[in-house]
Amino acid sequence: MRRLTDLAMAAYPPEWRSRYGMELQCLLEDSSRHGAARLRDVFDILRGGLIVRYTGSNVVRMAATWGLTCGLLGLLIFGAVALAMPDRYQAETTLVGRVREPQDGSGYQPASKQKMFDVVNRATNDEALARLIGLYGLYGYEVVPDRPYRLGQDPARDIAVSAKVAEFRRDIHVAFFDPNNDHHPASQADGVVVVTYRSAAPGLVAQLANQIASLIGQESLKESAGTGSFRIVITSPARVPHKPYRPNRTAILLWGLACGAFVGITIALFRRRPMQLAS
Amino acid sequence: MRNSNSSDPTLLVLSSLADGEKHGYAIMEDIQRFAGIRLGPGTLYGAITRLEEREWICPVESTDERRRPYRLTSAGRHQLQEQLASLEQVVKTGLRRLKHA
Numbered sequence: 154m155r156r157l158t159d160l161a162m163a164a165y166p167p168e169w170r171s172r173y174g175m176e177l178q179c180l181l182e183d184s185s186r187h188g189a190a191r192l193r194d195v196f197d198i199l200r201g202g203l204i205v206r207y208t209g210s211n212v213v214r215m216a217a218t219w220g221l222t223c224g225l226l227g228l229l230i231f232g233a234v235a236l237a238m239p240d241r242y243q244a245e246t247t248l249v250g251r252v253r254e255p256q257d258g259s260g261y262q263p264a265s266k267q268k269m270f271d272v273v274n275r276a277t278n279d280e281a282l283a284r285l286i287g288l289y290g291l292y293g294y295e296v297v298p299d300r301p302y303r304l305g306q307d308p309a310r311d312i313a314v315s316a317k318v319a320e321f322r323r324d325i326h327v328a329f330f331d332p333n334n335d336h337h338p339a340s341q342a343d344g345v346v347v348v349t350y351r352s353a354a355p356g357l358v359a360q361l362a363n364q365i366a367s368l369i370g371q372e373s374l375k376e377s378a379g380t381g382s383f384r385i386v387i388t389s390p391a392r393v394p395h396k397p398y399r400p401n402r403t404a405i406l407l408w409g410l411a412c413g414a415f416v417g418i419t420i421a422l423f424r425r426r427p428m429q430l431a432s
Numbered sequence: 433m434r435n436s437n438s439s440d441p442t443l444l445v446l447s448s449l450a451d452g453e454k455h456g457y458a459i460m461e462d463i464q465r466f467a468g469i470r471l472g473p474g475t476l477y478g479a480i481t482r483l484e485e486r487e488w489i490c491p492v493e494s495t496d497e498r499r500r501p502y503r504l505t506s507a508g509r510h511q512l513q514e515q516l517a518s519l520e521q522v523v524k525t526g527l528r529r530l531k532h533a
Contacts, residue, residue: 161474169481176456177477179498183457184473194473201474205481 155185157195164202212421219417227413228406235405243351243398244358244391246366250344250373253382264344264383266329272385273327273346276372277365280304282318285364289357292317324351325365346385355394362391441471441479446488446504446512453492453503456480483508 158181162170177198184194206212250264250272283304290296294317304311330345346369350362366387373385448454448462456476464470471479480502483489488508492501504512 173477173481175498176500177473180456180460180473180476184460197472197474199474201472201478204478 155181157192158198161195161198161202164199164206166206169202169205216418216421219421220414221417223417223420224410224414227409227411227416229409231405231409231412232402235400235402238400238405239353240397241351241353241399242355242358242394243349244362244394245347245349246362246387246391247389248346248348248366248369248385249388250346250385251383264385266344268383269329269344269346269385272372272376273329273369276368277322277325277327279315279318281368282321283314285361286314286317286321289361291357291361292320325349326351348391350391351398355397359391359393363387366390439467439469441475442483442488443512443515444469444471445476445479445483446508446515449489449502449504450509450512453501455494455499455501457499459502486511488512 162174162177165174181194250269251261252264252268253261280303286292286294287296294314304314326349328347328349330347348362348366348369350358350365352358352361370385370387373383377383444463444467445459447466448459454462456473459480460471460473460476480489484491484502486507487505488511489502490505492503494500
């Protein structure tokens with residue numbers, strides 16, 4: 154029984170045990186001496202310990218205080234980050250690819266994903282992207298509309314331009330939809346390519362998405378060697394976006410609040426303030 | 433005033449200490465004697481903790497740290513009087529109504 158009561162007493166917080174532990178132990182010894190120690194006392198001590206631990210030390214109030222404080226702090230920090238983040242816009246152009254049917258040459262059937270993939274890869278080679286960078290002065294590159302730089306002219310400059318091209322590629326996203334396997338509203342009868350371009354300038358994103366799409370269209374003409382057996386055409390050009398797609402400031406603020414509150418509650422649970430005992 | 437009933441452990445402890453200082457086991461025995469209720473050790477010391485926090489009781493200096501006695505403070509005495517008066521009112525009303533029923 155003694156071992157059980159000792160175990161049950163562990164439910165009390167240490168500061169409570171240092172103040173009342175000896176007295177409670179003595180009371181249990183006295184009870185035991187008079188034959189009054191019972192198993193239900195063990196449960197009574199356990200229950201008392203849990204009550205003191207979770208209400209006497211105001212753990213709920215502490216968790217609420219810490220949670221709210223850290224939540225607001227998180228809100229401020231994440232809010233500052235959200236405000237510092239530049240707006241990013243995106244625009245997308247939809248193209249469809251068709252191949253003339255070989256039997257009678259009159260109708261078209263959807264172009265395969267692989268065929269369109271090859272054309273898009275050729276259309277968006279480093280040379281073509283470097284030309285666009287020079288044309289629009291992207292990524293801090295000087296605008297040279299009349300004499301766009303061609304890769305291979307100057308090895309040192311090639312490295313700088315290649316870095317800009319890599320940056321440009323990160324902002325371009327091309328998605329392929331196959332009419333047989335993928336679901337896209339426009340891919341019921343045709344193979345579809347969606348070109349998305351992302352940038353901080355809302356006017357520029359639409360222009361560049363359309364320019365890239367135009368390069369793909371021109372490449373498809375080269376592919377068919379002017380016979381018209383294969384073509385990729387723009388069906389839905391990019392429009393200037395009205396609002397940025399990123400950052401989602403509301404979501405960032407909510408994350409800040411949630412993360413802060415979580416950290417605060419964790420701190421409150423692990424660093425419980427010692428009980429304010431009367432003496 | 434805080435609502436209380438006759439089996440409220442804090443009221444029982446206050447009542448037990450009304451006639452003088454007692455340590456934990458003596459309070460438990462006393463309550464069993466006058467109220468027929470055996471407070472468990474956890475319940476008793478939970479009540480003692482709360483009463484001490486509210487400064488309604490206070491420990492008395494003792495040579496035996498393990499059997500530290502407690503006594504009522506003046507605030508505790510006042511509180512006990514209020515609670516008992518309230519209970520008395522309930523008891524009187526109940527008895528009077530039973531008589532007329």
